[in-house]
Every structure is written in C-alpha cells, then in structure tokens.
Amino acid sequence: MGVDAAGERALPPRVLEQAADWLMRLHEDGSAVQRAQWQRWHDADPDHARAWQRAERLLALSGQVPPALAHGALQRPASPGRRAVLRSIAALLVAPLGGWLAWRLYDGAAWDASVRTAVGERRRHMLDDGSELQLDTDTAVDIAFDGQQRLLRLRHGQVLVETAPDPQQPARPFLVATPQGMVQALGTRFSVRLFTDDALLVVQQGAVRIDVGTLQRQVDAGSQLRWSQQSLLPPQPASAGTDAWTHGMLVADALPLQQLVQELGRYHRRWLRVDPAIAALPVSGAYPLDDLDRSLSMIAATYAVQVQSGLWTQLRPAATRG
Template sequence: MNTATPPLQGFPDSAEGWLARLLSPECNASDHAAFEGWLAMSSQNALDYAEVERIHQLAGALRADPTLHGAEPRPTARMQTTRRKRTWLRPLAWAAILMLAVSGGFWMLADVRDAKPTRYATEIGKQRHVELPDGSALVLDTNTLVQVAYEHSRRHVVLLRGRMQASVAHDGNRPFVVTSGVGSVRALGTVFQVERQDGNTVVALLEGRVIVDTNGNQPSHAIELHPLQQLAYDADGALGSPRSVDRSVAESWTRGRLVFKEERLADLIAVFNRYSHEQLILSGSELGEIRVSGVFNAGDQSGLLATLRQGWGLQAKPVAGDRIELSSSKQ
C-alpha cells in the first residue's frame, strides 16, 4: 500500500491504520473528518482504502461462512485438552485463509466475476438509457460508444467517444471508474457526466464526489470535484481548473433538450452538429463569436436556423457535402 502521503498530525498515515481507527469503538466525528481529509490528499489514498476495506470484508465473510465450521461433537475431557493445545493454531489458519482471499483463491466470493466487456452505442441523433447489473445507470448521448467491464476490484467504463451521464450505485468494494483518453474519473456513489470530443475530456459532477486523475505526458496528479463543478483535460493529460456548472443546463441533453446561455455560436453549432448528418458551417470566423441563448430540442436543426434567422439575421444555404452554410444578411 502507498503510505507516501504526509500524515495528518495525530492520525494514521496508511489505509490499514485508518481501517483500524474507523472500526474502533472510540472513533468519533473528528476522526471521520480527518479521514475525509486524508482521502482528499491523494486519489491513491482512496484506492488503497477501498482495497483494504475489501480484504477486511472478505475475511469477515470467510469467518462467517458455515462451510468452514463443521459440526463438532460434544467435547470430552480429552478433546478439550487437545483443543487447548491447538487454539494457538487458529490465528495462523485464519491468516492463511486471508492470504488465499487476497491472492484470488476465494474469487468466488465476489458479487460479480470478471466478465468480457460489453459495448453500448448510439447512432447519430439517438440517445440510449442503459441499466447496468449492479444497479447503476448510464445515459448515452448521440454518437456515443462505451465499453463496460465488471472486475474484482472495480467497475470499469471506457468512454471511446461521445458523452455519457452515470448514476452510480454505491459499492465500497468496487469503485466505479470511467476512463476517457489519458484520464480517469473515480466514484463510489454519485451522478456525473463525462464528455469526450476531439481528444479533450470534460467531467461535470452533479451529485456526490469524484476524483479526476490523469497520467498522460503531464505529471500524474488528481483533482477532487465538488457538486456542480466541472473541469477539462486535454490529450496530454493537462488538467484545467474546476469551474461552476448549472445543473439544469448540464442535464438538459439527457431529456432531449439543449439549453444555451450566452453561448458562442461556434460552440453551439459544434453541439448541434453531433445530432445530424447535415453539418452547419459558418461563412466567416467572426460569426462564431455571436452569443446565443435559447432552449432547443436536440437535433432540431430547422428550429435553430429559424431562430438564428429571426434573431440575428443569419441566412442558411446548402453547399456541397451535406453542409449548410450560415452567413450574415449584410454580406
């Protein structure tokens, strides 16, 4: 286990130490607050603790397993003497069982065994709701592809393209990890979104707690997001700074609506183009700086064009290659 993180004064500095502290009858509110602070110091701390907790629960399950405790006859005096002689062997036996559990000898105790990854996809202009076996749920936006795998130590989703929202069922033994590009998002039970476009990834947290970690060409580091925050990282793993996000805007696409508040026209068009084979283009880069606010049905390209014509005087005309060019009427 990694214990390189500087310890909090007077508190444990390892995952094993924290498990013992939290299980102690003397554990109080200040201990829990310090524990949360230790988790926030490093994403590795959270991963280490989840693994230690998993091993502890495996040991508890083994101790309670009736198949490991055969029925015994009523002890005679001779049997009691023999039992006293062998009492010292029990800790060693349980230690051996625990080692087997850690090394995978008791893999059958896992709720879900490692399985072949399953892929879920959406076509352009379509969305999909996916109910996962562990009780979690995904909403996949247009032209999205994900790969889901259940492993012994984690539930792993790879976002290959597009945008998804995850509502995660809590499982302290198997964290929920979404990988996109060179980064990953780790959660135990929460609601968050991950979007991957042109090599960049945007993570938005709606509820709970997630840790965003990257390990690309930049030095590996992690940032914890708080509810209603989002951040982005690029193809090299460089993390941006967290900024606030409006939940109604962030979740609008999951209900088939697109909400824009003073959005650059260039960015708005990029979003709309995901929902249609006909791609909108601008006749000049200066048009991309126009700020637009409005609520549209996802994929309602004609509604958007009507709004741009009425509100900003932009004209649309088809051009080669299934494209529609927007230009100013003043040109």
C-alpha cells in the same frame, strides 16, 4: 541520442529492457538477495538510475489499476516469449506515463459488453449493479464488472452516469477509464465527454476524483473540470444546462454561433457552415437537438442571421433592408 516521448534524453533500449527485467523480478521475488543484486545494478550507471525512476512511476500508475489487470500487464512470463514482453514493458517505460498508460493496461480487461449509439441517437442503459448510464450521440462504452471493480471505458462521445450503491460487500469502486486518465465516482451523478485531445467532467451530485498519473483532483457537485494528460487545473463552476442533452435540448448562454452550430451538428449528418463574419456572435437560448431546421429557424428569428439550404446548410448575415 535525442529525447524520448517524455521529453528527456533517450535511454538505450538495452537499459530499458534491463529495468523492465528488474521490474518483473522484484514483482515476482522481493527477497533481500534479489534487492541487493538490483541495488548493484541500479548504482552501476546513472542511466540505470534514470531507467528505474521511470519504472517506479510505472508502478505508481499501475497501482491505480485493478490488481487483476495490473498483474496481467506486469507478470513475468515463463514462456519463450519473455523477450517480447520485456520489450513491451520497456516501451511503456519510454511512453508518457499518464492516462495513455492506464488506457493500455485497461485494454487487457475482459470487457463483457459494448454499448453504442449512432449519430443522432441517445439511449439509457441499466448496469448490473443498478446504476444508470445515459449515452449521448455517437458514443461507445465498454463495460467490465467483476469482483474487484465496476469499470467503464469510454471510447468516444459522452456519457452521464448515475451510480447506485454496490450490492456487493465490500463495495467495489466505480471507475471510468479515458485516454486522459481515470475517473472514480464517490457516490454521484456526473458526465464525462471526450474531445480530440482532452476530456470534460461535470459533476451534478456527489463528488468525483480524477487520477492523471500520480496527480489527483476531486471535483464536487456543481463543478466541472476540463483536463488532459498534461494539464489538471482546479475545477470551475459548471456551465448551465450541461445535462440538457439528456432531455433532447441544447442550452446556450452567450455561446459563439460557430460553437453552437458545431454542437447541433453532432446530432445530424448534414454539412453546416457559418459565415466567419458572424461566427463569434453570442447566442443564448434552448434549442431542440432532434429538429435541426427548427433550431436554425429559432436562431434566424432572434438574431441577424439567415439560413440558406443547398449542398451546405449555411448561416450568413441577414440581408439589410434598404
């Protein structure tokens, strides 16, 4: 029968739809009669029990999502489209339960704003609660503040958030949704950056909690954590100058030249290439993000590197003098 996206023996679609149906029934009516009927279904087949395990994991994850959004995702419809919704929930039971699912649930939020930056642009944005949001180059953020939560969704790029006390009582949680999992501020200043398959959290002040499925990790000031849907390791000391980009600078401490040039390249629409012979050269210093030529000249003046301009801007080993 094969395996599903979670790496387990795949369950029949009919069983997944039955589990989805019971999930909605018990969500709507948890009476003793309903639970007795569910128990008979659960015990009738080992596949039923396996499907229900995944349903319980779905419920555990949806508990991390603001009630209005989770309710909309799990509510039992009274329309002719009920079968389509059953199939949608069954698809969620097949999918890896983690940040991706939270992303899907949050996709139904009533986003009331979208803040973006172009390549090379950085900007500040004040949120309705007095919190400050700083966007790095090529970044997009959706905003959904309501009576239950202060919610951002980071689509791509990097943001630095400095939270303000919530003017509403009781205070609403401040959340940042990413494809890798949920980030909750605990009164703090922090940044989140998305990469292709994972994300990086750096905490400057206060503390931040990361939720990945049923796993949680708190990251305190002065620490950072790079994580994915499959990995949530202990925090590490934050690298120096992690927020220097907010001041238009890139701070490097023995950073491989290839990686440094890639970071500078995020702020410009120029083709950059580093000769493999010097790609691993460790480079240290502070380089202006908005003046690529100056940054490259600073590297060439300090290290055995020459810059050649053309269709590609290339960094090559400096010519030796005879």
